Amino acid sequence: MTLRDISRGAGEWLRGSGPHSDVVISSRVRFARNLAGFPFVNRANRRQRYEVLESCRSQIMTNRLADNTLWVQLADSPAIDRQLLVERHLISRDLARRTADIPRAVAIAADETFAIMVNEEDHLRIQVLRSGMQLGDAYSQINRIDDILEEKLDFAFSKRFGYLTACPTNVGTGVRVSVMMHLPALKLTGEIDKVKRAARDMHLAVRGLFGEGSEALGDLYQISNQTTLGKTEKETLADFEAAVIPQIIAYEHQARQALLRQREKQLDDRVWRAWALLNNARVLGTDEALQLLSHVRLGIHTSRLDRVDIRTLNELLLLCQPAHLQKVTGQEMTPAARRIARADLMRQRLGGR
Amino acid sequence: MKYKCDKCDRPATHHAVVRVKGQNIQKRLCEQHAAEEGLPIKSAHAPINELLTNFIKMADGQSQPSDKIKPAAATRRDRACPDCGLKFSDFRDKSLLGCSGCYKAFEKALIPLLERAHEGGAQHVGKVPRRSGGGEQRQLQIARIRKRLDEAVTAENYELAAQLRDDLTGMESGNAPAAPRQLDPGTPEDDRP
Numbered sequence: 001m002t003l004r005d006i007s008r009g010a011g012e013w014l015r016g017s018g019p020h021s022d023v024v025i026s027s028r029v030r031f032a033r034n035l036a037g038f039p040f041v042n043r044a045n046r047r048q049r050y051e052v053l054e055s056c057r058s059q060i061m062t063n064r065l066a067d068n069t070l071w072v073q074l075a076d077s078p079a080i081d082r083q084l085l086v087e088r089h090l091i092s093r094d095l096a097r098r099t100a101d102i103p104r105a106v107a108i109a110a111d112e113t114f115a116i117m118v119n120e121e122d123h124l125r126i127q128v129l130r131s132g133m134q135l136g137d138a139y140s141q142i143n144r145i146d147d148i149l150e151e152k153l154d155f156a157f158s159k160r161f162g163y164l165t166a167c168p169t170n171v172g173t174g175v176r177v178s179v180m181m182h183l184p185a186l187k188l189t190g191e192i193d194k195v196k197r198a199a200r201d202m203h204l205a206v207r208g209l210f211g212e213g214s215e216a217l218g219d220l221y222q223i224s225n226q227t228t229l230g231k232t233e234k235e236t237l238a239d240f241e242a243a244v245i246p247q248i249i250a251y252e253h254q255a256r257q258a259l260l261r262q263r264e265k266q267l268d269d270r271v272w273r274a275w276a277l278l279n280n281a282r283v284l285g286t287d288e289a290l291q292l293l294s295h296v297r298l299g300i301h302t303s304r305l306d307r308v309d310i311r312t313l314n315e316l317l318l319l320c321q322p323a324h325l326q327k328v329t330g331q332e333m334t335p336a337a338r339r340i341a342r343a344d345l346m347r348q349r350l351g352g353r
Numbered sequence: 354m355k356y357k358c359d360k361c362d363r364p365a366t367h368h369a370v371v372r373v374k375g376q377n378i379q380k381r382l383c384e385q386h387a388a389e390e391g392l393p394i395k396s397a398h399a400p401i402n403e404l405l406t407n408f409i410k411m412a413d414g415q416s417q418p419s420d421k422i423k424p425a426a427a428t429r430r431d432r433a434c435p436d437c438g439l440k441f442s443d444f445r446d447k448s449l450l451g452c453s454g455c456y457k458a459f460e461k462a463l464i465p466l467l468e469r470a471h472e473g474g475a476q477h478v479g480k481v482p483r484r485s486g487g488g489e490q491r492q493l494q495i496a497r498i499r500k501r502l503d504e505a506v507t508a509e510n511y512e513l514a515a516q517l518r519d520d521l522t523g524m525e526s527g528n529a530p531a532a533p534r535q536l537d538p539g540t541p542e543d544d545r546p
Binding site: 034036037038039040042043045047048121143146150151154155156157158159160161162163164166167168169171172173175203226227228229230231232233 | 436437439447448449450451452453456463466467470471472473474475476477478479480481482483484488489492495496498499503506521
């Protein structure tokens with residue numbers, strides 16, 4: 001299996017299925033782990049970093065984590081491959097752009113249900129992805145992976161502070177639960193700020209499509225926990241499954257209903273303008289494309305438009321991003337050339353002229 | 354206190370210590386100039402770093418009045434971790450600890466920070482790795498042997514290195530957890546200790 005194989009489809013988290021998939025795009029659980037006996041990545045020397053990389057590689061690749069696992073050495077990878085992995089949410093932007101002298105890698109399951117980063121901020125960042133609201137499922141899988149790795153790898157752990165991490169904001173369980181939600185109606189009605197405030201009061205982070213410090217492109221928001229010490233993994237998960245996410249889903253549904261009741265024509269106008277632009281534009285930037293796809297998606301979920309399925313929209317959401325676009329067309333392109341190729345791709349896939 | 358970028362008036366978001374001709378030179382730069390200087394950009398972590406920096410400053414404010422800096426307190430705070438050599442001021446700049454030992458070395462200063470960052474939590478209650486049965490003493494011992502091993506390799510003292518490697522292998526296999534793991538399938542994965 002190669003990167004080229006995985007760049008064609010949409011991958012696990014964009015399958016467009018799973019519970020509440022009209023609002024919840026994907027669920028993700030991440031564990032941060034470090035090997036006992038080695039300094040953390042930022043303090044380790046070159047030899048130690050290589051040794052950590054090799055210990056992790058042999059354990060990840062020889063074990064029964066998945067039938068087919070792809071190991072990508074990022075220090076030798078071209079920038080476009082690293083960007084591709086960022087766009088697919090398989091590695092962090094931080095791991096993609098670390099300086100070349102830090103040996104680092106990612107192990108990716110063929111079905112993209114997990115990605116294990118080695119030598120990011122912590123020695124190991126294990127993540128499991130699912131489409132829709134499937135945190136319980138994601139948690140069972142990551143816990144199993146953690147158990148298997150732990151059979152041979154000694155994780156840095158203290159009774160008092162739990163799993164020890166380079167940044168004290170992750171110490172304890174090392175768990176980050178993260179749910180990506182599509183909230184176009186809350187955005188259109190201006191209610192999104194209330195959601196953000198409420199989330200912050202509950203010690204949750206609200207971030208954009210690409211995590212910390214990124215914009216909420218395409219009305220996509222990632223909600224994640226910040227507390228990792230003094231709470232069990234199950235408690236963190238239960239907060240999300242029983243309280244936080246169902247509330248935001250209900251809130252988004254209400255906003256969609258309100259739009260239908262009070263501003264039906266304006267809603268239709270948004271949806272059909274987006275459709276018309278995607279089918280006719282000749283030059284299209286990433287941000288604009290993501291926003292138009294968002295409005296078309298809203299049109300499908302409110303039954304205003306049925307000319308395309310969610311799977312196609314999800315594929316386009318990925319394929320319209322810079323690295324994917326270049327991978328699919330098989331050539332490097334300037335940003336200007338990409339905008340033209342992006343518009344071509346949309347018309348081609350959506351049946352426009 | 355907020356620092357300005359060395360090269361313009363924007364707030365400095367990137368701090369680095371660069372060694373030039375045996376001297377440490379502090380660099381404080383904004384996003385743009387940090388990128389131009391080729392410093393590793395860590396903006397993806399900016400919010401958390403900011404959060405932590407604020408916590409650290411708040412903690413400092415509580416522990417000592419700003420008008421009078423007691424020398425004893427100052428040296429205590431800038432003490433280095435005995436295991437990896439990281440100074441507390443390094444942690445303050447980058448929000449990253451250097452090794453497991455840092456949690457012990459800076460425990461007093463870290464606890465109020467952790468309580469703020471984790472809704473009051475300062476005691477782990479989640480999953481416990483079955484393998485770490487040997488406990489912290491054993492982890493610390495392994496860390497120290499690994500450190501000596503690294504020094505031995507650097508000094509090209511391969512005889513000592515081989516010996517230390519044997520010690521490590523012995524310690525690691527001496528704690529093979531295979532049997533108890535299999536015997537205990539009924540326990541929930543993340544029971545409290």
